[in-house]
Amino acid sequence: VAAVLHILTDGHVAPVLAPEEEFARDIREGLTRTHKRIPSKYFYDERGSRLFQQIMALDEYYLTRCEYEILKTHAADISAAIGSAPFNLMELGAGDGYKTDLLIRALQKDKRTFRYVPVDISESALRELTEKLEREYPRLEVQGIVADYFHALRWHAEQGAWRNVVLFLGSSIGNMNQTETRLFLKALRARLKPNDLALIGFDLKKDPAILLPAYSDSKGITAQFNLNVLRRINRELEADFDLNQFFHYETWAPVRGAMESYLLSRRAQTVTIGALGIQVAFEPYEAIHTEYSFKYTPGEIRHYAAEAGFAAAHEYFDTRHYFEDSLWRAI
Ligand code: AVI
Numbered sequence: 001v002a003a004v005l006h007i008l009t010d011g012h013v014a015p016v017l018a019p020e021e022e023f024a025r026d027i028r029e030g031l032t033r034t035h036k037r038i039p040s041k042y043f044y045d046e047r048g049s050r051l052f053q054q055i056m057a058l059d060e061y062y063l064t065r066c067e068y069e070i071l072k073t074h075a076a077d078i079s080a081a082i083g084s085a086p087f088n089l090m091e092l093g094a095g096d097g098y099k100t101d102l103l104i105r106a107l108q109k110d111k112r113t114f115r116y117v118p119v120d121i122s123e124s125a126l127r128e129l130t131e132k133l134e135r136e137y138p139r140l141e142v143q144g145i146v147a148d149y150f151h152a153l154r155w156h157a158e159q160g161a162w163r164n165v166v167l168f169l170g171s172s173i174g175n176m177n178q179t180e181t182r183l184f185l186k187a188l189r190a191r192l193k194p195n196d197l198a199l200i201g202f203d204l205k206k207d208p209a210i211l212l213p214a215y216s217d218s219k220g221i222t223a224q225f226n227l228n229v230l231r232r233i234n235r236e237l238e239a240d241f242d243l244n245q246f247f248h249y250e251t252w253a254p255v256r257g258a259m260e261s262y263l264l265s266r267r268a269q270t271v272t273i274g275a276l277g278i279q280v281a282f283e284p285y286e287a288i289h290t291e292y293s294f295k296y297t298p299g300e301i302r303h304y305a306a307e308a309g310f311a312a313a314h315e316y317f318d319t320r321h322y323f324e325d326s327l328w329r330a331i
Helices: 019-031 046-056 062-082 100-109 123-136 149-157 178-190 208-214 221-237 298-308
Strands: 002-006 087-092 114-120 141-146 163-168 197-203 246-253 258-265 269-273 278-282 287-294 310-317 323-330
Touching (some): 062 100, 062 208, 114 123, 114 149, 123 141, 149 178, 178 298
Parallel strands (some): 114 141
16 A cells, blocks of 8 residues: 655645755855855755665665665564554655665564655655555555655654654765754654654764775766766756866865765866856865765764654664664653
8 A cells, every 4th residue: 555645735834945946045055155065965866866876886885785784684673672562664765765675574574563654855766666665565554755854754743643663764864964963853853752763874983994985986976976966057057067177076074074075176167057147156176065974983873862852772783883773762
């Protein structure tokens, strides 16, 4: 039983800005400031999402395989920790559901009563996922929600009495800065009831010799992924970025605790963004910051949990301790 619901368009919650308006506003704001930046959420147009799929299959990009190993090894433990009362398994940013599959299998094996609620801003990704799950698990109730996370959580908190178990996997939390992370976790907690659970995937701090190739792979897929955002601006905002005149640059910032992605200008150049009616000047090697991927220690993760009003109930690691899925209970 699969259904897809639009929270943004069905009158429950009105979006503040249309997506195209928000994109235009953020690009104008980001490229007219002293230190130029483009929010990483704009990587994921159709081509960007495909490139990210390719990144996840790279040997160097260890994150996906580590989390897969964690879920494979610990799905039964996670099911036991969730317990037998009925619940909504709500997944924020569901993607292709490849890893969640392991969890659904374990939960079904334990005869848990639950409905799977994937949330994604992309309707096409969500439809693909719900249709796939309907084929694989004809008896599973699936309620896809097209919305941003908070609209979905707020709406969902008002429905029914089942507990919520929220999945936020894949180190998606790493793409928020520390302030955003704190606000996100507090807002998440505010939308949960005591004893609701959250399973959150954090990439752990490790040797930069492992981190750097993961974000600057030898096939250059991550470089294409990064540059793709300029292609998107060209297409959607009538700009004339010459993609050959910018290059991908990646660095580990140990104090910040983040991998940082940049696009650097190869030379002095001026770019016109027609739809915004602006010209943007670049000096040689001037940077556009495009992404943070924060890395944490288990201690920092416990600290974030406590600060947001959660008990860090279980910590699940892969064998190399590269990644952690942390199970939090709302208190
Ligand atoms: C989606 N996110 C968790 C990825 C990451 O690792 O920060 C995006 C990514 N950027 C470069 N490679 C992958």
